[in-house]
Amino acid sequence: MTVTDIAARSYAHGWRLDPIVRSLLDTDFYKLLMLQMIWRLHPDVQATFTTINRTRSVRIAEEIDEPDLRAQLDHARTVRLTKKERIWLAGNTFYGVKQMFAPDFLDWLADFQLPEYALSREDGQFVLRFAGPWTHTSMWEIPALAIINELRTRAALKGRGRFELDILYARAKARLWGKVEQLQTLPDLRISDFGTRRRHSFLWQRWCVEALKEGLGDRFIGTSNVLLAMDSDLEAIGTNGHELPMVLAAKAESDAELRAAPYRVLEEWSGLYGGNLLIVLPDAFGTEAFLADAPDRVADWTGFRPDSAPPIEGGERLIAWWRERGRDPSDKLLIFSDGMDADTIAQTYRHFAGRVRMSFGWGTNLTNDFRDCDPRGEAGLVPPSLVCKVTSADGRPAVKLSDNPAKATGDRDEIARYLRVFGDAG
Amino acid sequence: MTVTDIAARSYAHGWRLDPIVRSLLDTDFYKLLMLQMIWRLHPDVQATFTTINRTRSVRIAEEIDEPDLRAQLDHARTVRLTKKERIWLAGNTFYGVKQMFAPDFLDWLADFQLPEYALSREDGQFVLRFAGPWTHTSMWEIPALAIINELRTRAALKGRGRFELDILYARAKARLWGKVEQLQTLPDLRISDFGTRRRHSFLWQRWCVEALKEGLGDRFIGTSNVLLAMDSDLEAIGTNGHELPMVLAAKAESDAELRAAPYRVLEEWSGLYGGNLLIVLPDAFGTEAFLADAPDRVADWTGFRPDSAPPIEGGERLIAWWRERGRDPSDKLLIFSDGMDADTIAQTYRHFAGRVRMSFGWGTNLTNDFRDCDPRGEAGLVPPSLVCKVTSADGRPAVKLSDNPAKATGDRDEIARYLRVFGDAG
Numbered sequence: 001m002t003v004t005d006i007a008a009r010s011y012a013h014g015w016r017l018d019p020i021v022r023s024l025l026d027t028d029f030y031k032l033l034m035l036q037m038i039w040r041l042h043p044d045v046q047a048t049f050t051t052i053n054r055t056r057s058v059r060i061a062e063e064i065d066e067p068d069l070r071a072q073l074d075h076a077r078t079v080r081l082t083k084k085e086r087i088w089l090a091g092n093t094f095y096g097v098k099q100m101f102a103p104d105f106l107d108w109l110a111d112f113q114l115p116e117y118a119l120s121r122e123d124g125q126f127v128l129r130f131a132g133p134w135t136h137t138s139m140w141e142i143p144a145l146a147i148i149n150e151l152r153t154r155a156a157l158k159g160r161g162r163f164e165l166d167i168l169y170a171r172a173k174a175r176l177w178g179k180v181e182q183l184q185t186l187p188d189l190r191i192s193d194f195g196t197r198r199r200h201s202f203l204w205q206r207w208c209v210e211a212l213k214e215g216l217g218d219r220f221i222g223t224s225n226v227l228l229a230m231d232s233d234l235e236a237i238g239t240n241g242h243e244l245p246m247v248l249a250a251k252a253e254s255d256a257e258l259r260a261a262p263y264r265v266l267e268e269w270s271g272l273y274g275g276n277l278l279i280v281l282p283d284a285f286g287t288e289a290f291l292a293d294a295p296d297r298v299a300d301w302t303g304f305r306p307d308s309a310p311p312i313e314g315g316e317r318l319i320a321w322w323r324e325r326g327r328d329p330s331d332k333l334l335i336f337s338d339g340m341d342a343d344t345i346a347q348t349y350r351h352f353a354g355r356v357r358m359s360f361g362w363g364t365n366l367t368n369d370f371r372d373c374d375p376r377g378e379a380g381l382v383p384p385s386l387v388c389k390v391t392s393a394d395g396r397p398a399v400k401l402s403d404n405p406a407k408a409t410g411d412r413d414e415i416a417r418y419l420r421v422f423g424d425a426g
Numbered sequence: 427m428t429v430t431d432i433a434a435r436s437y438a439h440g441w442r443l444d445p446i447v448r449s450l451l452d453t454d455f456y457k458l459l460m461l462q463m464i465w466r467l468h469p470d471v472q473a474t475f476t477t478i479n480r481t482r483s484v485r486i487a488e489e490i491d492e493p494d495l496r497a498q499l500d501h502a503r504t505v506r507l508t509k510k511e512r513i514w515l516a517g518n519t520f521y522g523v524k525q526m527f528a529p530d531f532l533d534w535l536a537d538f539q540l541p542e543y544a545l546s547r548e549d550g551q552f553v554l555r556f557a558g559p560w561t562h563t564s565m566w567e568i569p570a571l572a573i574i575n576e577l578r579t580r581a582a583l584k585g586r587g588r589f590e591l592d593i594l595y596a597r598a599k600a601r602l603w604g605k606v607e608q609l610q611t612l613p614d615l616r617i618s619d620f621g622t623r624r625r626h627s628f629l630w631q632r633w634c635v636e637a638l639k640e641g642l643g644d645r646f647i648g649t650s651n652v653l654l655a656m657d658s659d660l661e662a663i664g665t666n667g668h669e670l671p672m673v674l675a676a677k678a679e680s681d682a683e684l685r686a687a688p689y690r691v692l693e694e695w696s697g698l699y700g701g702n703l704l705i706v707l708p709d710a711f712g713t714e715a716f717l718a719d720a721p722d723r724v725a726d727w728t729g730f731r732p733d734s735a736p737p738i739e740g741g742e743r744l745i746a747w748w749r750e751r752g753r754d755p756s757d758k759l760l761i762f763s764d765g766m767d768a769d770t771i772a773q774t775y776r777h778f779a780g781r782v783r784m785s786f787g788w789g790t791n792l793t794n795d796f797r798d799c800d801p802r803g804e805a806g807l808v809p810p811s812l813v814c815k816v817t818s819a820d821g822r823p824a825v826k827l828s829d830n831p832a833k834a835t836g837d838r839d840e841i842a843r844y845l846r847v848f849g850d851a852g
Contacts (some may be wrong), residue, residue: 005431163640167603173596177801214589215801375603375641 020143020150020202021076024112025085025226027142028196030238032089032226036105037244037272039135047134047247047398049141050391051127051148052409055384059124063380064151069126070119072147077114086110088230095235095276114140134393138243141388145197149368149383153200156380164375171373172200176208176366179342180215186349191216191360192237193223194337195367198383205367209234212366221359237361239279239305239335240269242400243390246284250393255421262290266298278302279335282318283309285401289422291321299325303333303357308404311336311348319356329356337361341369446569446576446628447502450538451511451652453568454622456664458515458652462531463670463698465561473560473673473824475567476817477553477574478835481810485550489806490577495552496545498573503540512536514656521661521702540566560819564669567814571623575794575809579626582806590801597799598626602634602792605768606641612775617642617786618663619649620763621793624809631793635660638792647785663787665705665731665761666695668826669816672710676819681847688716692724704728705761708744709735711827711844714851717747725751729759729783734830737762737774745782755782763787767795 094100115136118129130137199205212220222235229236245262252258278301282290306314370381399410520526541562544555556563625631638646648661655662678684704727708716732740745755796807825836
């Protein structure tokens, strides 16, 4: 007897849309932590976020149909927090802390909707601009990136045969499991999924998270994706991002205020959060400048997330700094999350083992590594370096210098000013 | 909305048996060709078939529960030819020939059921004996082997998690597709699936056949599995097997008749079938002896299937023989089917390209290669060299010498006699 679910098949014939983002929690945990701070301390700041494809050779606007992009973005704007999600945010323990999110913040979040977007095209790229209150525009970063990336996947795989897709995913699964087995050899590994923004697709990210849960056991400490954390009973992982120092820097009224901005972020952050959330992201305007001027209390924070320097070099620099400041690095935590893959994770782990606590955030190379997987050998599945950055705050341009010049963003004159203020030691 | 087919789930709770063999056509095509000859020319011969596990280290009776084996064998005995199958056998063209199967043979086959079996245990092995009319016992060979092999698979995978199985099959698919890509580099390849008897499972064989169809296109000329050929609109591939010369040899009344038996098979065969079916299986009692005594008309047959010599060495010997007999080898066909895998296929193909027509029968390494696929790294998925051979005919022992001493079967005294008659040049 051949069994076909006729209702399901019939439903499939009439699909209007297969939504990519179906929950406000399908975002990175750090966005919610930052959002609560923005909502509490900077409710009136206007901030514009803009997508930037650093991989210019990938002409996204020629791969994706604009109506498809608009349909997904429009759908994402209809999504609201569900009752179950709100109850979970209120009742769950994050980093060992109860009631991480205040009731008044959750009341406000219950009515939250993603704000309007402006879509234009420039030189084969889509440019998405989200202008408005920082409390709203900030929340577009992850869904906007996830939507564009998954639409690229769908475009690349459109019209492929059932069998070709079977091979593609079989290879990708085999590939990821090979990495899992490599990581199983690292006894005290602590690793988490940071791959939401650049994922191949939601369903693939979910599979990857299940794979790490199954294969790495306690070594897998959680996922940055709040929805997956909720659905799979995993820890939600994340701290803070570059938008905080970038906005406060943009709003600075003087060079002195600009220089102080990154440390003001830390004060505000530690006023709201503590414990394991006291992780410093040091590279927004160059790690060297940050360390040189850092008040001594920064050395009391739990750790650093070096996000643009090579991991071993960057980690050594931070260990040396803790020593200079008279702190014992073996109590401290380094979170490596910039372009990591199984090889570099293993290498970094072995390099620092016993000298410092480590944790790894595994992004693109976890949730979107389809190298050598496509039976057609086409390039459509190679993810571009697509970001969504804050580009202005209260009408003033926002800048990021980074330790990696390829990651710098912002207006040229402003970059020159920041380099004068922070130096270009990195 | 979470959709679960409640009826399907409920049905799964109550499964009595998941049958391995569900069709009389789930067998190798050569069995049907031989069966028609046996039925037409040797309807009164009694022949006993016996399973032999050449891989003694694999203790099958300790892996599989006897009741499970009995349940599968009993179920296979209930299976009858369906009307659709009979119509297809009657109406389909095999090797370009219409009505390959005579109406009176199909009338008889319509009522066919697998005969009784005797199951015993010896030194950790199950021994299955099928005694009775050759027209019935012959048909147990393939289902008996397929059942034992798939029960081993089920035993090895029992209790595995959903995820572990996902990885296992993803790796196996990736592994097979790697081989497909290797074979795609051979422009004039002709290859078929010969993997029914030693398959991992029916569903896996079906997947492998679909993979070759998709990946090799015209290079994939068909499958020995009659059911898969019917269901996938592929050519059914096969000629004849060792049981024919073995039975006729066992029945020989004198050494002279014994020596003549292999050639008598060829006469009987060519009386029934012609064209591409005129393939000689030369090694039952050693290829050297066979070639030395062969009547000249054997050199007019389409080709040879060397089944136990190393392919290049065996092929060279046959090409030399055709030359000795004044025939042009480039018109002839060699079918390689003994333990082939992608590497040896490519090697053999390149060696003989342009000198002789070739075709490959790909068996165990197609349908049951799970090396390095099991996340647990266990050995349960390595297929043993399990065969089901004719062991006596009309009460006299049957013998196979082969070109490979490991493949010899039969009573020790009889083997000695056969060696005296045929020589031991191989």
